Amino acid sequence: xxxxxxxPFADNEFxxxxxxxxxxxxxxxxxxxxxxxxxxxxxxxxALAHGVxxxxxxxxxxxxxxxxxxxxxxxxxxxxxxxxxRRFRMSSDTSIGLLxxxxxxxxxxxxxxxxxFSGDITEILFGEVLGISDADLWWQAVALMVVGAIAxxxxxxxxxxxxxxxxxxxxxxxxxRYHNMMLGMVALxxxxxxxxxxxxxxxxxLIAPAATGVLFARRVSTVMLTAAGVGILSTYVGLLLxxxxxxxxxxxxxxxxxxxxxxxxxxxxxxxxxxHRKDIHHDHEQPHIHAQVHL
Amino acid sequence: MSxxxxxxxxxxxxxxxxxxxxxxxxxxxxxxxxxxxxxxSGKSTLLKTLAGLLxxxxxxxxxxxxxxxAQPARVAYLPQHPVSSHTLPLRVRDVVAMGRFAHxxxxxxxxxxxxxxxxxxxxxxxxxxxxxxxxxxxSGGQQQRTHLSQVLVRExxxxxxxxxxxxxxxxxxxxxxxxxxxxxxxxVIVVMATHELDDAETADLVMLLAQRVVAQGTPAQALSxxxxxxCFGFTQPx
Numbered sequence: 001x002x003x004x005x006x007x008p009f010a011d012n013e014f015x016x017x018x019x020x021x022x023x024x025x026x027x028x029x030x031x032x033x034x035x036x037x038x039x040x041x042x043x044x045x046x047a048l049a050h051g052v053x054x055x056x057x058x059x060x061x062x063x064x065x066x067x068x069x070x071x072x073x074x075x076x077x078x079x080x081x082x083x084x085x086r087r088f089r090m091s092s093d094t095s096i097g098l099l100x101x102x103x104x105x106x107x108x109x110x111x112x113x114x115x116x117f118s119g120d121i122t123e124i125l126f127g128e129v130l131g132i133s134d135a136d137l138w139w140q141a142v143a144l145m146v147v148g149a150i151a152x153x154x155x156x157x158x159x160x161x162x163x164x165x166x167x168x169x170x171x172x173x174x175x176x177r178y179h180n181m182m183l184g185m186v187a188l189x190x191x192x193x194x195x196x197x198x199x200x201x202x203x204x205x206l207i208a209p210a211a212t213g214v215l216f217a218r219r220v221s222t223v224m225l226t227a228a229g230v231g232i233l234s235t236y237v238g239l240l241l242x243x244x245x246x247x248x249x250x251x252x253x254x255x256x257x258x259x260x261x262x263x264x265x266x267x268x269x270x271x272x273x274x275x276h277r278k279d280i281h282h283d284h285e286q287p288h289i290h291a292q293v294h295l
Numbered sequence: 296m297s298x299x300x301x302x303x304x305x306x307x308x309x310x311x312x313x314x315x316x317x318x319x320x321x322x323x324x325x326x327x328x329x330x331x332x333x334x335x336s337g338k339s340t341l342l343k344t345l346a347g348l349l350x351x352x353x354x355x356x357x358x359x360x361x362x363x364x365a366q367p368a369r370v371a372y373l374p375q376h377p378v379s380s381h382t383l384p385l386r387v388r389d390v391v392a393m394g395r396f397a398h399x400x401x402x403x404x405x406x407x408x409x410x411x412x413x414x415x416x417x418x419x420x421x422x423x424x425x426x427x428x429x430x431x432x433x434s435g436g437q438q439q440r441t442h443l444s445q446v447l448v449r450e451x452x453x454x455x456x457x458x459x460x461x462x463x464x465x466x467x468x469x470x471x472x473x474x475x476x477x478x479x480x481x482x483v484i485v486v487m488a489t490h491e492l493d494d495a496e497t498a499d500l501v502m503l504l505a506q507r508v509v510a511q512g513t514p515a516q517a518l519s520x521x522x523x524x525x526c527f528g529f530t531q532p533x
Contacts (some may be wrong), residue, residue: 161395166372167393170371171397
């Protein structure tokens with residue numbers, strides 16, 4: 001049993017690298033994902049994840065770092081969304097949707113110019129978790145520190161923004177500045193994570209663990225810790241599944257995060273149902289207590 | 296340092312479209328101004344302008360001797376329907392404590408004084424009864440009490456309240472009226488938007504709005520039959 005659970009990681013250097021990368025991505029996504037879930041920015045996160053595709057595709061064609069291309073793609077996406085929604089007075093989801101499909105289509109067209117079209121696009125969309133280098137790990141560690149620092153410094157305006165933009169503004173925090181800081185943090189998270197889980201699946205790592213934390217936790221720090229725990233567990237189980245059952249590694253990790261969320265949601269629902277039944281039972285046994293309250 | 300609100304020939308609106316023009320009033324410390332009107336009458340627009348969330352279209356407005364929005368620690372604003380009340384998993388006490396962020400800024404640590412202010416206000420509003428519950432699990436009235444507590448912990452000199460009694464039952468509305476009285480007694484200026492004519496009973500100044508200032512004055516002057524008919528198309532039963 002121990003060999004089944006730990007053997008693959010003990011025997012394979014590349015799997016240990018993948019696990020390390022997955023843990024770092026889980027921690028980055030836990031921090032950024034908590035605010036994405038609290039502020040309801042899932043669609044922006046999805047759009048940013050797809051917005052980096054043309055950048056990565058161009059970088060691949062030019063033979064430069066995909067991370068550099070992804071960063072340029074994320075900046076173009078964020079600027080485009082801000083420009084369209086402000087200049088043409090459209091709702092943010094319309095402008096995000098426009099840029100989202102436009103950038104994704106551009107990414108596919110650029111990749112189609114490559115000689116190994118299907119291989120490149122698959123790698124961008126689904127990641128290459130089993131091909132992580134030391135340099136990638138260092139870059140992810142730096143990204144984790146930067147994302148953590150942004151979240152720590154901006155925690156107050158980020159929390160107020162999660163309740164109401166007017167509340168943040170009238171508390172002395174510029175909505176424009178801190179909204180952009182939050183988007184920048186999400187963009188950095190996407191850029192740091194896409195190599196591990198791919199642009200198509202990074203949203204799963206951003207949303208599912210944080211959503212699981214929100215099911216149980218009552219404080220932001222606990223939501224983040226729960227999200228990190230779920231993300232790390234998913235990475236381990238996903239890689240193990242991928243190794244033993246010969247499944248796609250990135251997709252296995254994300255599927256496990258969503259399954260953990262589903263299991264936790266069922267547990268919460270059962271707890272609620274039992275609590276409700278207990279209340280009804282209590283009402284039948286001691287009606288006089290409620291009568292006193294009503295008096 | 297001026298401790299009042301002065302609006303002169305003020306026009307408020309969105310973009311370049313004015314919604315209400317020719318607004319004039321002066322509010323001294325302890326005053327209560329109640330804005331009454333139907334949906335879209337301009338109540339929230341005027342409140343947002345006083346809070347600094349919208350720019351005045353023309354005329355002038357000064358809040359505590361400064362342009363609106365310049366003194367976040369001294370002016371508190373309660374939005375109409377805080378966006379994420381139904382989804383936010385955070386504890387009520389933590390949500391209320393966020394009201395102190397205006398005083399602490401980005402990095403300054405919260406103190407024991409902040410904690411004791413939060414506890415005192417939650418006792419006054421009754422929010423201490425559900426302080427450990429997550430905001431999303433509360434009823435509309437309890438959520439409203441939480442948001443009102445968050446505004447009160449600011450210890451501001453001006454309270455801008457957009458429909459603070461929305462979703463509250465009769466006793467809840469009475470409790471809000473009492474809280475407003477307490478705040479006024481320590482010199483706080485309160486500007487409140489409401490649909491309820493009863494909320495204007497103790498006001499110093501009532502402004503009846505219908506995309507223009509229909510009437511303005513004491514409750515008796517502003518809520519005359521003629522003014523109410525012009526604003527709503529009906530009069531108050533006697």
